[in-house]
Amino acid sequence: MSYRAPVKDMLFDMQELAGLQQLTEQIPAFADFGLETAGAVLEECAKLNEDVIAPLNVDGDRNPSSWKDGIVTATPGFKEAFRQYAEGGWQGVQHPSEFGGQALPKTIAAACGEMCNSANLSFALCPLLTDGAIEALLTAGSETQKSTFIPKLIDGSWTGTMNLTEPQAGSDLALVRTRAEPQGDGTYKIFGTKIFITWGEHDMAENIVHLVLARVAGAPEGVKGISLFVVPKFLVNADGSLGARNDAHCVSIEHKMGIKASPTAVLQFGDHGGAIGTLVGEENRGLEYMFIMMNAARFGVGVQGIAVAEASYQKAVAYARDRVQSRPVDGSVKGSATIIHHPDVRRMLMTMRAQIEGSRAMSLVAASAYDVAHHHPDAETRKQSQAFYEFMVPLVKGYSTEMSLEVTDLGVQVHGGMGFIEETGAAQFYRDAKILTIYEGTTAIQANDLVGRKTTRDGGALARAVAAQIEKTEGQLALRDSAASQSAAKRLGAARGAYLDAVDFIAASGKTDPNAAYAGSVPYLLLAGNLVAGWQMARALMVAEDKLAAGEDADFMTAKIATARFYAEHILPRTQALRDAIVDGAESVTALALDLF
Amino acid sequence: MSYRAPVKDMLFDMQELAGLQQLTEQIPAFADFGLETAGAVLEECAKLNEDVIAPLNVDGDRNPSSWKDGIVTATPGFKEAFRQYAEGGWQGVQHPSEFGGQALPKTIAAACGEMCNSANLSFALCPLLTDGAIEALLTAGSETQKSTFIPKLIDGSWTGTMNLTEPQAGSDLALVRTRAEPQGDGTYKIFGTKIFITWGEHDMAENIVHLVLARVAGAPEGVKGISLFVVPKFLVNADGSLGARNDAHCVSIEHKMGIKASPTAVLQFGDHGGAIGTLVGEENRGLEYMFIMMNAARFGVGVQGIAVAEASYQKAVAYARDRVQSRPVDGSVKGSATIIHHPDVRRMLMTMRAQIEGSRAMSLVAASAYDVAHHHPDAETRKQSQAFYEFMVPLVKGYSTEMSLEVTDLGVQVHGGMGFIEETGAAQFYRDAKILTIYEGTTAIQANDLVGRKTTRDGGALARAVAAQIEKTEGQLALRDSAASQSAAKRLGAARGAYLDAVDFIAASGKTDPNAAYAGSVPYLLLAGNLVAGWQMARALMVAEDKLAAGEDADFMTAKIATARFYAEHILPRTQALRDAIVDGAESVTALALDLF
Structure with missing residues (x-):
């Protein structure tokens, strides 16, 4: 099975959750980049990534880049694929047209980035880092530096x-x-x-x-x-x-x-x-510029987490549909069945897809905030969106990458013994993913950012404002009759409560007892990421229910509802333990004297 | 840093939690195998594993066993090390003396097994499988088969x-x-x-x-x-x-x-x-015999999880003491400090040690039940212990191996970028550990065993009897003044409540709605394993408080108290989300139609 880009899910998120329509209406530069254009771009992008870049992924693992006498040679085929990538204009997808870019919204570009990373994480790192360099030069480069370097970076030379x-x-x-x-x-x-x-x-x-x-x-x-x-x-x-x-x-x-x-x-x-x-x-002022570039790269690495998780999920589903082993416990099949019939295999696959879809929705909502922050005509709107985007960056980076470790682990697990054999390919995702929680700032570094710059600095005001938005979604869910909406409302409310306890604790202790606040930094990041992704899934649930009722794309909407409900019932409840660890467990993190480890 | 066997922790568990003293008093064959003998055996075992077997671990990864024309050649040094292992009598440590074994209790042998697996998981698999073959032949082999094969297997020929x-x-x-x-x-x-x-x-x-x-x-x-x-x-x-x-x-x-x-x-x-x-x-009747052997091997694989986690922990502590990076948030050190000063690094290390110590205690308590079940003079005592042991096997196998994935991930994470570089060695533990949740029955297979044979078959009676024992421990904790005991009592009670909800749900639905019961099988296993390991940590906490008050080994007892409290406050709370997934989330596991994945 090769990779198939989840174009439909990406477009759903853009249109229904990330406000692509509003971007086109409110931002003149994006007037032409509505759903139809996004669909065309994504289909084109999918082709290149599915047909050209994904087939090189296993080769890259078996025959890595090699060094000799200072010369590094990429895996055979990479150079040609990069040429196609550049010639297709993909390096410039989110960069200004004055330097040869396509100037598309990040909301669309992020989905393109996900595809390339699903296809081939190693390959996609080259464009990802190049994006970072372009961002840094755009931000702080001289006119000469810009004109010398940016066009060549954008055209892939x-x-x-x-x-x-x-x-x-x-x-x-x-x-x-x-x-x-x-x-x-x-x-x-x-x-x-x-x-x-x-x-x-x-x-x-x-x-x-x-x-x-x-x-x-x-x-x-x-x-x-x-x-x-x-x-x-x-x-x-x-x-x-x-x-x-x-x-x-x-x-x-x-x-x-x-x-x-x-x-x-x-x-x-x-x-x-x-x-x-x-x-x-x-x-x-180098660090300041580097941080701008790093925020872009951090967002990009978060997308890498979603991407590798998606690739792992697709492979696991294909195997689960193919592998015959044991009778279903409910007797629904006589004799041995494909393992997708077994409840635990479905639990694993549902966990994978719920986590992926939640993080994808979160990342695209964040990307949209970036677009508003950078291009909206109204200054106050820009400012608010920038603050929201900055709050989201550590969640997208930290949560999506930690989630990718869980998902790629499950991806191996679904394969059983075959998962541990390198030829199968599931193990590569597990090995590849582990870098994502480390580079561009470890999860702890993201969490420090979330605790320090994004929470304690304003006394938790922005963190609470996010909770207030979530509360509105709960109110909308509560007005609906379906079991899925009722369940999501309840779980989202409980998770938000856990989050607010954590915000209160961290905002209060951040300056007076920094050890206590930072002892819970990573649990706080995971709690916030889990909640925000779950919030987006809850929003998606409502849209899907309405569209299903209107007879639109029943399969997709039914699957979205089932996945959103699974998220609410299986992923959101994890927030309580994180809350307890943060609020009640701070002391025990640093209680053991250093020489007693 | 090379591996150092945690002899003191092993002896503490044996003596204070697993009832080594009672084994010597109640079982004539074990009369000589008290704490002193155990200590001598473990020290001797530690030497071989630290000095001979551990140094081959990295070699084995870089220069694996190779195949040529049907001949397999082990990594250089393995053959000689196996010779030393065999000559030291370690293959026979738990086997009958009539065939040349040492006939030690499994309670001691399990600790020996942990050491070998910490030193070198690949190497230790050969004795582990040989143990399985010996068990099978002891159980069901003819006299000729026993006399032909067992002595040669025990002496390592x-x-x-x-x-x-x-x-x-x-x-x-x-x-x-x-x-x-x-x-x-x-x-x-x-x-x-x-x-x-x-x-x-x-x-x-x-x-x-x-x-x-x-x-x-x-x-x-x-x-x-x-x-x-x-x-x-x-x-x-x-x-x-x-x-x-x-x-x-x-x-x-x-x-x-x-x-x-x-x-x-x-x-x-x-x-x-x-x-x-x-x-x-x-x-x-082959499967029946194989299951006896497999129960031994499953226990052994559970110990492998603890072992690889311990090795990963030791490496991470050494790195955290050595690597200098950033100022502590509490200002306790001027300028950059070793990273063990940072709260999140300590959170990671505490999570690792709490999980390891909890699983180790659980495994040794289970081993002791095995010893009673096989050697106690009283038939009713044997029967009860056998039932308890059989309940524990899926927990030891399933929980300890899943926990090893978390711990080895944290082991890489503590190293930051260096963790991803193979030369560092942390990555090997991460890669090695992933097989443990798969072979000798995947986590789902363990969970099916727990749900089917161990829970629904007797309507949850045994599962509830375990909870009743835990409740007694809570009562003892509640009588104590310390904050640690009070905290542990509260958390243990909450986790036990979550567990009982799950038992009720699974016992009730196991036959009427098997999809619902098995949808929660792995969460139920993780809940039960988390709880039982936490129960042992709570028992350890009380012993350590008493010994500390009596002036015994203050460093060790202080560390045990801190670790047990951390377990109660950071690991036990995870049981609530598992309960919710099992009890409230069963439907959403199998809601998505198979063709919609």
């Missing part, structure tokens, strides 16, 4: 990287030591070692545009002394042609558990006299 | 395998097709293909004793027509020397996600005229 991590500086960027020496001609020479650089060296493009965090001599200690530089692999002449090879070399790539086709490079800057770079924006 | 699975027959053994033709001389010729045979071919021993499920011509369909045969790799002459090579050949080994050093063989029986075997016990 070149790709981009993010160079943050150093051996001693991972989550803690205050410890960055790479240094930049001004040359007096507007350029800097960069010296240092960067590790974990995804697609940091490869043969899929003519040039690689490294965005590098480094310290200018004399800069303040800590994060306030970090600047951002563009350091291309090949220097670029004034006419845009490629010049000399820069002093940025890949000295090795990592041997990883998953995403093996994506080379993870150790880059050495300046071992032969200094790598030449130019400053992005102002000195010592 | 030969090893054993379990041959159940065929391509079409995994969880569903009714589909076994391998056939046995009686030769009229007391032997049978065996024809068929067996897959997933752990250590099914290798060079660590002179001979391999395959126990094979097959059908005698004319046997009934389904599981009632399956017989068990001994089919040695080399036939054995009357004097015990090795004879001709039998027609049982390894045609390939699998390429797996983990436990790579353990060869997983496809065995072809009878392609060259028929593999010669002898019947174990009576015809058509």
